Amino acid sequence: MGSLRDRYERDGFVSPVRLISEAEAGRHRLALENAEAEVGPLHYQYKMHTVLTSPLELATHSTMLDTVEELLGPDILLYNVTYIIKESGSAAHVAWHQDLTYWGLNSDLQVSAWLALSPATSESGAMMMFPGTHKSGRVEHTSGTDGSNVLHNDQYVAGVNDAEAVLCSLSPGEASFHHGWTLHTSQPNVSNDRRIGVNIQYLHPSVRQTLHDLDTALLVRGTDTYGNFGTDIPATSNLEPQAMARRAEQDALIKGTYVRSME
Template identity: 60%
Template sequence: MSKGARRWALEAERYRRDGFLSPVRIIGHGEAADHRRKLERAEAAAGNLHYQAKVHTILRSPLQLATHPRALDVVEALLGPNILVWNVTYIIKEPRTPAHVSWHQDLTYWGLDGEDQVSMWLALSPANETSGCMRLVPGSHREGRRGHRLTGDEANVLFQGQTVDGVDESAAELCPLQPGEASFHHGWTLHASLPNRSDDRRIGLNVQYLAPRMRQVKHSRDTALLARGVDEFGHFEHDIPATEDLHPDALARHRELNRLYQETVGRGP
């Protein structure tokens, strides 16, 4: 284990107990504001980027954040030295809109065959009770898979509106984050978020990390980027990281990647 990752050993214990870790500062306020400006410049040029898959293949800012050494140190302490970035996506709730995320577990619909996975949610604007930060149920990752109902709710950010009924919300913890802070959660941890009632955009960058032994079983094709260590398994085709912003070749590849992702995650249980 690297020296950077060894510093997170105590927090890793807490993660194994609770199924999440928060808040973890990854970058400073000024840097977070700079990354937000870069996102908003890209939106002005390319249109809506909310919930587009694999944005690290078309933009350098999300690539830098997803592969930030501090983020990878935390992930290494949780997953081990070999780390794939599977997906990077902005989750944006516009001010005073009904967009929300229902109670769900990530690993129920990603088509991955194991649980060597962790998600980082990095705030690029204040995420708090008013703006609809995440709520998570501590320890729920240890209770395994829960039944999900597909709702088709238009205001639900999740493609299929998948929802776990009967969650004891009194057990949930609110997970407020300042810009530049992140939470890390396990794919079986029950989580949700309410609408943004603030006057600012609530912007998160969601990065999904895997250990290379994981395998996609819901689709014959899937891709990932090796971020640290080695991939001795070769279960994923290789994503090409962005070397400039919105290059036409990268955008053409990205359309296909986004289609593949939606075919995998956007359908079936």
């Protein structure tokens, strides 16, 4: 089998990794759903750890950071936390893609965690990874016209052989970890529950944004001797109006970066 790190280096992902109990995952799902009841849908909104304490708690949980440290090393910036939610019966899917093609970063010293708050299965549209593709670096992406692709630019990699994909089934509280060059995809949710993932992106502090000077992150372990990012303010309470306004600005900046990176 090899260590977590060996498997990650070989395949470009590891899954499943148990991070918290199902009961804890249930408590975090409730926190999300309480927030949704107050402010509406929270799918694919960035920097959620600056406006809600639950995603901050998950992104800085010791078992989470111990795993990230094994994959990325002792100095860790928290870059982003995003809920990725597929409602039961919706056509939403995620086309084959590589994350690093649209983040505008100069380096691949990063890792993404995807933590399940509800069952991620073949029925609910769990992520599928193409092992080993992180070793080839960037591949060509095409802009699509498929309104149900969750990705902002509707981008996709054409001609990927689905038969090579490995399904990352997760129980609530388990996570997968993937590299930003690993090709991955997911299908619509045909189960009768919502599929809720918390997507958490971590960077090594040497990484830099190439498209503008306004990018932000939060040092969550070790030291940052580079200072390449402004500092995110972690949530101390839920849905505080000033934090919400700041998050909305950052959301627009990030979505703009994604568009520029594909031009």
